[in-house]
Amino acid sequence: MSLFEISNDGLHPISLATFGSLGLQERGDIQKAVRSHIGAITPGVRTKVIAEEFGDWAGANRRIDLLCVDEHANLVVVELKRDDGAHMDLQALRYAAMISTMRFEQAVAAHRKYLNDNDSSEDPEQALREFLDIDEGPIVFTDTVRIVLASANFSSELTTAVLWLNKQGNMDIRCVQMRPHAIDSRVLLDIQQVIPLPQAAQYTVALREKSIEKDSVRSSTRDTTKFDLTIGDSFFPNLPKRRLMLALVREAIKQGRSPDQIRDAIAWRKRDLFLSAPGHANEMTFQSLFPGKKLRYFFGPDEIFFFDGTTFVLSRAWGDRTLEAAELVKQLLRSPGEVSWESTSSGGEEEEETYDGYVIRRLASGVIQLERDGQVVSPAMPVLRKLAQQLDISTAYGSGTEANTQQLGKRIINALQSA
Template identity: 70%
Template structure:
């Protein structure tokens, strides 16, 4: 994909360059930049760098460029190459095998060394626990080790190997292309995930199913239940407790309830349910208010609330009284009978129709994806599909079918084609 600069009513192409010609080195320049912004090569998956140039195993003479962990407790091997990433897939597979038995205490030791090397003063164990949102008790990584390969170019042999490995259903390998462009004295990077394509719906399905299985397999004592949440005609599957609360609070504020009223209802969290500051603020502005303190709040732009001239951020820290708080917020809403949640269940049926992926879970919940993204509201899309498939959207009494009943009819119609 070429880059262009808009100049008046024309487009000026920005020539593709190479890291070598720009004098950029693999470790000193590229790796350092990616280390500071790991999210650039891990789109859609929260990831934390644990160690750099990691090679703490017997007889090893090579090192992992970046050892990371994602928010599903999967260890992640990141391999970077300046130009073409020949054979980096095999190298990364060896590394993944080597760290597959890593224990939490070993990860803490590696992260402690990394923090010292980068001049950070955080407590290593606490930093990892806060990222994984496991405040106490044992921490166990999953058996899956994810791999991210980042390079300017990938050979056909490598991409074929990665596609085949991913197809086996037991690997999660991503290829991210980083292509440099020089503009005056600046270097612009065009970063694109090329394998698997972000819009690949089947890949998103695999990630979600794996996430559910991993949650069930955790050997910790904490309650890690995830929930399928329905608010009116909106269905949100597989949410952790903190995002269940975010969804309910977002709906409450949309209906006009104030943060102060919500604090009154969830009285035991009155002091820390929200933090706020006048004007429009981002995470940096909030952090400046609490120097040296690790803030555990939702700071993404679409997760904060701008109300009456102030910005509010909701707490991410939820423990044993989460469902009690959720129930209290639910009963403040205009139609609490239209709000529900239940533990996420496995996928029972999945069908594809004209670019849509329609799933029915064991709980009878219906969810729809298109181009790898959840479709909301589900009922509206089901009605469109029902019209195309000549499926009745009302029962014999003339009442409209709910999401579960209509979804089951749509799936049956697709299967009968």
């Protein structure tokens, strides 16, 4: 596909160049640029660089250009070619096989070298745990090693091989084309994923990534439990433990509880529960107070607390005692009886209550079924709204919008169970 510049007299084509003709080197220029913006060649999957020129195996005379990990704990082999990706598919497969048994400890060691080489004082294990959103416990990479091939051109032999391999089992090989264009003294890079085509293969890729995510959960001891939180009339669905804590602490501070009172309640986290800075501060302010340290705290615009002339940020690192801490913060609130949370994990027991001639049933998957006289009522939402009004239950969602069927059905069942 050609690149054009729009001007007053129409379209002017911008000539396609080659990296070689522009004097750009494979490692010193292209690889350096890509490693700093790895998302450019890994669209749709959050990815982090672990190591560069990695070859930590016996008898290695070749090295992986960029060794990465994605958000689903899959290792990712990235191979870059300047102008022609002739046989990079077979080379990448060899690398994928070699690193398929990599342990987390080995990845930490490789990342330590990468950070040192780039003059970073960041802690490698903490950086990887932060990226994978796993605070504590062992981390196990999945059995899947993804491959990203990035080049200016791909031969038909290579693309045919990749298409065939992607159809065999749990392979995920992507070809990303990088085409340079020169405009005056600037170089523009047109980056397109050509295999699989995002539009044509969207459904297939989504299925594969869902399977990969499930494998990741099964092969890791990470606690992925999420919770639906209710505070009075407000409902906050599908919160990880750390965000459950953030929501409760936010409510406590909103009700006038001080950070010191919250610290005292969670005694074992008193030292590192909050960081504080005088006046109105942001993430840059806190980083300047703790130079070279990776701060694992909430810094979002709606996550920073300003109390009594001081800015506070809450820790993002929570472990096995999170729910114990949540109970303690709950007791600081004015109406703890109006605060509750429930695991959203599938596989639980069905719940069923009867009211006003209707059977309200919540399946293990969370789906709400409504029956009357043995017949399924569909759509259920109008009846749920009516029942909620009769029971004096709010139909509002946490952000002010209306709760959906699952959220409202769960509230009605909870109200009937506690009546």
